[in-house]
Amino acid sequence: xxxxxxxFSVSQLARHLNDHLRNExxxxxxxxxxxxxxxASSGHWYLAxxxxxxxxxxxxFRQRNVLAGFFPAVGDKVExxxxxxxxxxxxxxxxxxxxxxxxxxxxxxxxxxxxxTKLTQEGLFDSGRKRSLPSVVFNLGVxxxxxxxxxxxxxQALARRAPHVEYSVYHTAVQGEQAAAxxxxxxxxxxxxxxxxxxxxxxxxxxxxxWCFNVEAVVRAVAACKTPIVVGVxxxxxxxxxxxxxxxxxxxxxxxxxxISRPTRELLAEIQGLHMGLRKALRHRAQMLVQRVDRAELGxxxxxxxxxxxxxxxxSASSRLPKLVERGLVQQSNSIGGLWQSMSLExxxxxxxxxxxxxxLQSALSAAQRRRMAAFDSSIERLGSVVEAxxxxxxxxxxxxxxxxxxxxxxxxxxxxxQTGDGLRATxxxxxxxxxxxxxxxxxxxxxxDVKKSR
Numbered sequence: 001x002x003x004x005x006x007x008f009s010v011s012q013l014a015r016h017l018n019d020h021l022r023n024e025x026x027x028x029x030x031x032x033x034x035x036x037x038x039x040a041s042s043g044h045w046y047l048a049x050x051x052x053x054x055x056x057x058x059x060x061f062r063q064r065n066v067l068a069g070f071f072p073a074v075g076d077k078v079e080x081x082x083x084x085x086x087x088x089x090x091x092x093x094x095x096x097x098x099x100x101x102x103x104x105x106x107x108x109x110x111x112x113x114x115x116x117t118k119l120t121q122e123g124l125f126d127s128g129r130k131r132s133l134p135s136v137v138f139n140l141g142v143x144x145x146x147x148x149x150x151x152x153x154x155x156q157a158l159a160r161r162a163p164h165v166e167y168s169v170y171h172t173a174v175q176g177e178q179a180a181a182x183x184x185x186x187x188x189x190x191x192x193x194x195x196x197x198x199x200x201x202x203x204x205x206x207x208x209x210x211w212c213f214n215v216e217a218v219v220r221a222v223a224a225c226k227t228p229i230v231v232g233v234x235x236x237x238x239x240x241x242x243x244x245x246x247x248x249x250x251x252x253x254x255x256x257x258x259x260i261s262r263p264t265r266e267l268l269a270e271i272q273g274l275h276m277g278l279r280k281a282l283r284h285r286a287q288m289l290v291q292r293v294d295r296a297e298l299g300x301x302x303x304x305x306x307x308x309x310x311x312x313x314x315x316s317a318s319s320r321l322p323k324l325v326e327r328g329l330v331q332q333s334n335s336i337g338g339l340w341q342s343m344s345l346e347x348x349x350x351x352x353x354x355x356x357x358x359x360x361l362q363s364a365l366s367a368a369q370r371r372r373m374a375a376f377d378s379s380i381e382r383l384g385s386v387v388e389a390x391x392x393x394x395x396x397x398x399x400x401x402x403x404x405x406x407x408x409x410x411x412x413x414x415x416x417x418x419q420t421g422d423g424l425r426a427t428x429x430x431x432x433x434x435x436x437x438x439x440x441x442x443x444x445x446x447x448x449x450d451v452k453k454s455r
Contacts, residue, residue: 010091021084030056030095031079031103034072047072049080049095058082058095068100071235076206077103108207112214116241119216124223125244131228133248134196137260140167141190141198141227143183145174150201150232150253157254162261168193174202179212184221197228197260200242201253204234213240222246232256396429403427406434415440 032049039045043062048055058080060068072078079102082095101109119125140158144151146169158165170190172182183200190198200222202210212218213233222229223245231243232250243249250256388394403412406423418424422437 017086021086025084027081027083027098029079029081031077032056034074034076034078037072037074039071045072045097049078056095057087057092058097060097060100064098065100070102072100073204073235079103102207108211108214112207112241115214115216115219116244119219119241119245124219129223130247133228133230133260136262137165137196139194139196140165140260141170141193141195142167143170143172143186143190143198143200144202144253146171148174148202150174150203153203153252153254154199154201154257157257158261161258161263164264165261168195173212175205175209175212180215180218183212183218187221187225191225191227195227197230198225199230199232199250199253199256199260200246201232201250201256202234203253210234210240213242218242219245230256230260393429396427401426401428415442 030049032051035048035050035055037045037047043065045060045065047058047060049058050056060080078100080095080097081099082097085094085096086092087094123129142151142154144154151169154167158167168190170186172186173179174183187198187200202213204210210233213231219241222231222242228247230248230250231240231246232253232255233240233243235252239249248259250259403418404410404425404427405412405418406425412418412424418437418440420437420440424435424437426433426435
């Protein structure tokens with residue numbers, strides 16, 4: 001208890017209250033809505049937290065807020081770990097904040113960190129797999145909601161900075177349960193459309209609002225895009241896993257549009273520079289050609305000097321021509337004589353060789369023809385004997401006959417082909433007889449089987 005006789009100075013009482021508050025409450029967790037926020041040049045944050053019926057001022061020093069990962073905005077629901085203290089100079093009660101996070105994000109934040117660690121270990125966020133953006137983009141694919149403010153920011157940035165860029169918008173939800181699946185489908189369509197680059201964007205929001213950009217399937221879909229992609233989600237302090245997987249991260253949708261497009265005026269300046277350089281190169285080339293023509297003109301002879309030179313060369317050639325012709329004729333005559341003698345000897349030797357070969361071939365051909373004719377005669381004689389032995393006439397002469405029904409030319413091959421009382425014509429070696437069938441008997445046993453097989 002405080003003795004009523006004790007008189008405190010203002011500073012003593014303020015200090016006493018400060019110590020009492022710290023000892024009584026220690027570190028406490030408080031949840032509320034950000035009513036005001038100021039970032040001082042020193043880096044400290046000054047904010048106010050409120051609920052339906054009360055408000056408390058708070059301060060978060062620079063060495064603590066650099067670990068927060070986001071900038072609080074008015075209206076944000078936050079949860080803080082703080083100490084209750086008295087700001088003695090003003091006599092105001094305030095919270096000294098050690099940790100701040102958006103309210104309700106505890107479990108999601110843990111999921112975020114776990115998935116980030118997993119994908120980092122897989123190498124999905126490695127800088128080595130990221131591609132450079134095209135130096136100049138004329139055809140852009142924008143993946144976002146048609147109702148999103150981010151789309152208006154991108155359009156405004158392109159219209160202001162790079163009106164030469166044509167873009168197609170691929171609509172998708174950017175918040176809610178269906179957003180992840182729609183984003184993946186929109187990425188697939190945009191990636192197959194042949195754009196030079198893609199932009200995936202949406203405005204800021206809470207961790208819950210932006211969670212579809214932290215879904216593993218969406219992050220992998222961003223990483224799998226064959227087209228270079230820039231992801232700009234939320235404000236500068238909002239960092240989603242899809243941004244880590246992109247080829248380039250933009251702090252905001254507007255920044256994404258600016259990163260992906262070179263200013264039209266810059267391109268025009270570059271084109272003008274190239275035009276000037278080309279004109280300069282053409283002028284230099286023309287000057288070099290003129291100098292070459294001048295040097296060539298200096299080496300040319302006058303028409304009179306040129307004619308005199310030709311006349312001198314013609315006179316010299318005329319004096320040498322008779323001797324050259326005479327020497328050439330002698331050489332050609334000697335060459336032709338030797339060639340004729342050589343050809344005569346070769347022709348005589350060739351003719352003798354041909355005569356000998358012809359005689360030998362004629363003799364061999366005659367002998368071969370005689371042997372071949374003898375062989376043919378022998379074969380014909382043997383074949384005639386065989387044909388004669390198996391002819392139908394010889395078979396009939398051995399006592400056989402073949403039967404035919406009267407009036408028909410078919411040959412009867414089985415007793416099944418005739419009936420008792422039928423008239424038959426039997427052909428023998430020397431004529432025909434007509435007979436009637438009085439009785440028929442089918443053979444049984446081995447002979448009958450052989451007959452059937454022979455058919």
